[in-house]
Amino acid sequence: MKAITISEFGSAEVLQLSEVPTVSATNDEVLIEVKASGINRSDVLQRQGKYAAPNNTTNQIPGLEVAGVVVACGPNVTQWKKGDRVCALLPGGGYAQYAAVKEGQCLPIPAGLNFVEAAxxxxTVFTVWSNIFERGKLKPKESLLVxxxxxxxxVTAIQIANALDARVIVTVGNQEKAAFCYGLGADLCIDYKTQDFxxxxxxxxVDVILDMIAGPYFQKNLNILKEDGRLVHINAExxxxxxxxxxxxxxxxLTVSGSTLRGRDYTxxxxxxxxxxxxxxxxxEAGKFKPIVYKVFSYKNAVQAQQCMEESKHIGKIILHWEG
Incomplete structure (x- = not known):
């Protein structure tokens, strides 16, 4: 199968389109013919040698999320059958034509979505639900700062929190991004380049803060949290x-916590x-939350896709397309 591999740690140019052995589904795994793969910041960190894949995963192939069609099932699979349209969370190996993943990490593609949107x-949804609603315990009528x-x-946090009746505040890098976030349901946007949140x-x-920055933001976050407030870290840029x-x-x-998702166990x-x-x-499916796709790249242009991620001009997700 074709896959995007990391030839060595470094800039985006170390990504190579390679022929590698096709993976197979065993035990409780399904084999997905990948139609689209999501690009994430952690993929860039893995390429740079700063975020290793967990043990027993395809370390040289990045990619934590895909959408496609189930083409084979392991003998213990009960949830899925050949031909099902699914999206899945992976520990790695998503930049490839095929991906094997445990059945419980797959979800049906929501009605009305295509493979690119589903990928x-x-x-993002696993991260947001885990950290804002489980760890952060955000409740209706409370305020959330992202x-x-x-x-x-x-963009995922804004829409889900807004749909569940929370007040949503975000920091952004310019007025174009602010306008977009307002359009998604944000109640207040703060330009971190010109304003002090x-x-x-x-x-x-605020009641809950989801933070990817840490460093100089840490004490500021504590200062603005209300009594019984919760601060959750998912990165430390x-x-x-x-x-x-x-x-x-x-x-x-106050409660200060953090998490990473990639290394969590299957259960x-x-x-x-x-x-x-x-x-x-x-x-x-009710139209209260929609995928936001910024740009779609052919799998042949994975280098440019990760460069786009690093430029940080995007709004929403960057996707690799495996068809055509």
Whole structure:
């Protein structure tokens, strides 16, 4: 099969279109003929040698989410059959014509969506549901601040939180991105290049913060959290080492946490998929949440796709297309 492999750690040019052995489905796995693959920031980090794939995964092939058609099932598979249209969360190996994944990490493609749109969903929806609604415990009428509102995670968080009746605040890098986020349902957009989110939010406060920055944002986040507020980290682009006023943590009864999804065990991901099918898929089918695809690249142009990701001008998801 054709796959995009990492020849060595470095810039996007180290990605190569290669012929590799076709994977197969064993035990409780399904084999998916991939029609589209989602591009994520973690793929770039893996290519740079900063985010290794978990043990026993296809380390040289990046890619955490795909959409396609089930072409084979392992002997213990009960949820799926050949011909089913699915999207799936993977530990790696998604930039390829075929991907094998445990059946519990697959979801049916929502009615009305094509493969490109469906491939944009798994990584962001699993991340948002896990961190904002499970870990962050966001409730209706509470306020949510998302740093990076126009990212794939951001546009997903805005729509789901808005549909579930939360007040949504985001930081963005320019007015074009702000306008787009308002269109998705954001209640307030703050341009982090010209405005200080702490100054703007210090009186209002927020209940939950989803943060990808850490570093200089950390103390600012604590300062604007309301009593019993929750801060959840999913990246540390601004620096991983921070200091904290523990007394402030105690007085306000704050909860500070973080997570990564890729290394979580199968039992957890399977449960998460079930909850997403129950709580999020109906929002898509009701038109309250839609995939936001910024640009689609042929699999032959994976280098340009990751360069597009690194430029950070995109709004929504970047997708590789495997047909044609």
């Amino acid at each position: 944009s969903l798994p990584e 740093h990076g509102g126009s990212s794939g995670i951001g 702490e100054t703007i939010l210090k009186d209002e406060g 601004g620096g991983q080492h921070v200091t904290m006023d523990v007394w402030q943590l105690m007085i306000k009864r 957890y991901k399977k449960r998460l998929a079930t909850e997403i099918k129950t709580h999020v898929w109906p929002l898509i």
